Amino acid sequence: xxxxxxxxxxxxxxxxxxxxxxxxxxxxxxxxxxxxxxxxxxxxxxxxxxxxxxxxxxxxxxxxxxxxxxxxxxxxxxxxxxxxxxxxxxxxxxxxxxxxxxxxxxxxxxxxxxxxxxxxxxxxxxxxxxxxxxxxxxxxxxxxxxxxxxxxxxxxxxxxxxxxxxxxxxxxxxxxxxxxxxxxxxxxxxxxxxxxxxxxxxxxxxxxxxxxxxxxxxxxxxxxxxxxxxx
Amino acid sequence: xxxxxxxxxxxxxxxxxxxxxxxxxxxxxxxxxxxxxxxxxxxxxxxxxxxxxxxxxxxxxxxxxxxxxxxxxxxxxxxxxxxxxxxxxxxxxxxxxxxxxxxxxxxxxxxxxxxxxxxxxxxxxxxxxxxxxxxxxxxxxxxxxxxxxxxxxxxxxxxxxxxxxxxxxxxxxxxxxxxxxxxxxxxxxxxxxxxxxxxxxxxxxxxxxxxxx
Numbered sequence: 001x002x003x004x005x006x007x008x009x010x011x012x013x014x015x016x017x018x019x020x021x022x023x024x025x026x027x028x029x030x031x032x033x034x035x036x037x038x039x040x041x042x043x044x045x046x047x048x049x050x051x052x053x054x055x056x057x058x059x060x061x062x063x064x065x066x067x068x069x070x071x072x073x074x075x076x077x078x079x080x081x082x083x084x085x086x087x088x089x090x091x092x093x094x095x096x097x098x099x100x101x102x103x104x105x106x107x108x109x110x111x112x113x114x115x116x117x118x119x120x121x122x123x124x125x126x127x128x129x130x131x132x133x134x135x136x137x138x139x140x141x142x143x144x145x146x147x148x149x150x151x152x153x154x155x156x157x158x159x160x161x162x163x164x165x166x167x168x169x170x171x172x173x174x175x176x177x178x179x180x181x182x183x184x185x186x187x188x189x190x191x192x193x194x195x196x197x198x199x200x201x202x203x204x205x206x207x208x209x210x211x212x213x214x215x216x217x218x219x220x221x222x223x224x225x226x227x228x229x230x231x
Numbered sequence: 232x233x234x235x236x237x238x239x240x241x242x243x244x245x246x247x248x249x250x251x252x253x254x255x256x257x258x259x260x261x262x263x264x265x266x267x268x269x270x271x272x273x274x275x276x277x278x279x280x281x282x283x284x285x286x287x288x289x290x291x292x293x294x295x296x297x298x299x300x301x302x303x304x305x306x307x308x309x310x311x312x313x314x315x316x317x318x319x320x321x322x323x324x325x326x327x328x329x330x331x332x333x334x335x336x337x338x339x340x341x342x343x344x345x346x347x348x349x350x351x352x353x354x355x356x357x358x359x360x361x362x363x364x365x366x367x368x369x370x371x372x373x374x375x376x377x378x379x380x381x382x383x384x385x386x387x388x389x390x391x392x393x394x395x396x397x398x399x400x401x402x403x404x405x406x407x408x409x410x411x412x413x414x415x416x417x418x419x420x421x422x423x424x425x426x427x428x429x430x431x432x433x434x435x436x437x438x439x440x441x442x443x444x
Contacts (some may be wrong), residue, residue: 064266065268069262072265081248081250094254094257097261098261100252102261138381142381143429146417167246169248171242171246187247190247225239225243
């Protein structure tokens with residue numbers, strides 16, 4: 001990839017607004033976007049329908065590059081969405097997804113969890129996102145602790161000219177303020193449409209703990225967004 | 232929507248559900264790297280090393296990383312020799328500074344200097360020497376994208392009898408931002424390197440370009 005990482009996390013909302021425009025999503029006057037039924041699957045997952053035939057995974061496991069390409073093309077959009085929401089930056093998300101797919105490719109010969117490929121893939125991706133998020137936090141910690149502040153604060157996102165852009169920035173900011181585990185649980189459940197059993201396979205946490213994380217994330221997001229809106 | 236009973240949370244979930252634009256070249260890159268991974272074989276896959284680093288060069292690093300591990304070990308030994316007997320290939324890669332030589336590496340001057348290439352390959356590791364003249368200090372570390380900005384990761388050692396601190400790290404070609412941390416508390420920019428402002432936090436770092444030769 002030949003792009004410099006110049007997108008501050010705070011620009012995430014602007015990125016997504018631009019992405020929407022690219023996808024011809026109509027922006028309503030009240031600052032909201034229309035519901036997009038095409039993003040929902042009967043199983044609750046939003047985006048391309050989850051689940052590839054086991055035969056595709058089996059072929060990829062045997063070294064069939066075309067089958068691996070099928071897997072990548074099928075899951076890439078959802079993986080990118082999850083990573084973008086976890087990391088708050090599209091360029092970082094691309095890096096995380098690339099790394100996750102390469103790890104999947106390297107581990108496929110040892111893959112035995114047939115019927116659970118999606119959970120396996122997301123487990124690898126979630127681990128990668130956690131690693132990258134921790135790295136980014138460490139970078140921020142050292143930069144802010146030691147470095148002289150020339151600009152003083154993080155770069156402000158570019159102003160957007162619509163209400164929806166402002167809403168997206170608020171959502172992004174609130175999401176970033178969530179602890180990573182809460183954010184992860186919220187996204188898997190409410191955005192990726194996964195059940196607690198599947199989330200358990202991805203995170204290693206028990207369903208009861210996951211339910212608490214989702215609820216806590218929801219409460220924190222709601223409180224934060226209401227606070228911002230009332231300010 | 233699942234268990235979301237208020238409009239605000241409905242909106243949050245809906246907005247986060249929008250799929251980002253997919254770059255076809257990003258997918259092609261994954262498939263290309265996977266093919267390289269397959270061709271390199273399981274041993275090379277197991278030997279993959281992943282220097283913590285942001286950005287554009289990460290993808291290319293993976294291509295050589297397997298073979299690079301063994302080469303890196305050999306290079307560490309070689310660098311010790313290189314710092315005493317100037318290899319003609321050595322050069323200063325700082326685009327803002329004057330061209331350096333390996334002779335400078337043997338007698339360190341402040342800055343970041345490439346002192347050795349490991350192989351003739353485009354993506355080979357380069358041995359980069361970081362040097363800081365810092366009289367009267369107790370410790371010097373270098374932090375940057377290549378070491379996760381961790382001050383404990385890359386400590387400089389004082390050249391006996393001098394006030395010069397130095398260390399050598401192996402880096403693939405790419406652009407790196409870095410800074411020295413003196414006495415675990417003071418952020419010091421490289422006086423010979425160009426500077427760049429961090430887009431996220433508005434602080435300045437030095438910039439090092441390690442080129443392909």
